[in-house]
Amino acid sequence: MTDLDARRTPVTQRAVEEIKRRIADGRFGPGDRLPTERDLAADLGVSRSSMREAIRALITLGVLESRHGAGVYVTALRPSDLLETFSVLAEVSQGATLLEVLQVRRMLEPAATALAAARADDAQIAHIGTLLEDIDGGDGTVSADLGFHQAIVAATGNATLAAVNDGLSSASFHTRVWAGHREAGLTAKLREDHHRIHEALLARDPDAARAAATAHVLRVEDWLRAELRGQADLRGQAAAGPGDQGPADADPAGTVDPAAARER
Amino acid sequence: MTDLDARRTPVTQRAVEEIKRRIADGRFGPGDRLPTERDLAADLGVSRSSMREAIRALITLGVLESRHGAGVYVTALRPSDLLETFSVLAEVSQGATLLEVLQVRRMLEPAATALAAARADDAQIAHIGTLLEDIDGGDGTVSADLGFHQAIVAATGNATLAAVNDGLSSASFHTRVWAGHREAGLTAKLREDHHRIHEALLARDPDAARAAATAHVLRVEDWLRAELRGQADLRGQAAAGPGDQGPADADPAGTVDPAAARER
DNA sequence: GTGCCAGAGTGGTCCGACCACCAACGGGTG
DNA sequence: CACCCGTTGGTGGTCGGACCACTCTGGCAC
Secondary structure, three states, X not given: OHHHHHHHOOXXXXXXXXXXXXXXXXXXXXXXXXXXHXXXXXXXXXXXXXXXXXXXXXXXXXXXXEEOOOEEEEOOOOHHHHHHHHHHHHHHOXXXXXXXXXXXXXXXXXXXXXXXHHHOOHHXXXXXXXXXHHHHHOOXXXXXXXXXXXXXXXXXXXXXXXXXXXXXXXXXXHHHHHHHHHHOOOHXXXXXXXXXXXXXXXXXXXXXXXXXXXHHHHHHHHHHHHHHHHXXXXXXXXXXXXXXXXXXXXXXXXXXXXXXXXXX | OHHHHHHHOOHHHHHHHHHHHHHHOOOOOOOOEOOOHHHHHHHHOOOHHHHHHHHHHHHHHOOEEEEOOOEEEEOOOOHHHHHHHHHHHHHHOOOHHHHHHHHHHHHHHHHHHHHHHHHOOHHHHHHHHHHHHXXXXXXXXXXXXXXXXXXXXXXXXXXXXXXXXXXXXXXXXXXXXHHHHHHOOOHHHHHHHHHHHHHHHHOOOHHHHHHHHHHHHHHHHHHHHHXXXXXXXXXXXXXXXXXXXXXXXXXXXXXXXXXXXXXO
């Protein structure tokens, strides 16, 4: 079977899988340096070009990293290493998919915030308080907001959770959210949400934290829903649009709870 | 600035970002065919080798796909396309990280199952019932189990949610779980969980669905915790272990709720 | 002992060639 | 005329080799 498989499988892909296998079974451990591209290519019986493509793929996955002139290394294989890639989702996605992303965040962030309320230590909560002041201070609001939320999720002590949530929150999306709220004069509401979350953390109250986080995500979700509907209306007026281009991706991501009901 | 940036930025990376930019601003849309590697390389002023590495990276990210002899195409950019990559996390991870993964699933799956109970149509629920019989039938249990859970999450209608959850459940991990439960004579318990979930879906009862899903994930989590502790004990007896290899990743991912309390 | 510098080794880039594969065009056949 | 099938051009896949940019290390000079 191996032979038949190998015959029709692209050489590069085979190389990728062979390296993954060697990492999985421990021949290459986290932080280890790999043999040189030339040696590895000879070892696996492929050209250096193909080997480089395989390495490039594994670098993209966050499994390897290369240092010019020094060698190729296995990363620490932390969740944050391996999940960095999927920020492309929030980067490239538009429209309905963004709503889906927010729906997932509405499942994760409240639970994460509640966890943080129960487990964060004083230093972490103090740090979060500092970030909150940065937001209100007004300078670099977007990145400050991003940092605030990341710090909360990080305070859960669950690196995987933090990495997943970070992936679902992209800087570019946050920028749009803030711009949209500023335009609508709603920044005060966001501020209010943040303070409520912080107070819940200070009080070590998981339930309050969960509720505050839910309200926050919901607010953003409502805004996005309205904005998307606005865009759709504009397009609808202009023309029926011959190719709306979306074959799949189905319905506009409805919801179960009141937020959706309100919308309909 | 552009010039200075460009000078020290690897050519391949610049190519990756340029293509991403062209996708983001719509010059390349979902399903479109890209210019040939040779043309694209000439256009961006890089060699074909570097262009191929850039394309390879974007293929790994799920943004592009190439068809031998036919051309390179932009994918549909569905969440499932873009999130396929992160199954490496569940593939490569071990020990404490797996616990973290389960903790995230404990936030997602209950919410997703509840959503499915509210939104799945009759056909979807019937299909899920079929998969349930496949599991009990006993043949290909692992893949059947995987299919059961995936079908439920898919029934939420949120493709992003489904893709994220799939990424957190790898086939190899499921295999370990089933083997471990069979060994411990707990397969009946898993079966029981599945039926409870299905009944909640049939009854369109989100609360019951949430509870059943939580119990199920919790059961797996408990088992994994015990197994990891067993392994740690073994290692502890044998030797103090010079390189436990984990520099970061911190504490063993505790929990807030009863499951953790029971454990301590 | 300390600092610097040159060399060897490594990844980064480029080039040109050839192979494997697909798709569309064409001529042949019914 | 309609349909089938082989040809042919163009595409991605692989290869080998060359050179550049960078890092690290060991030995030299001070």
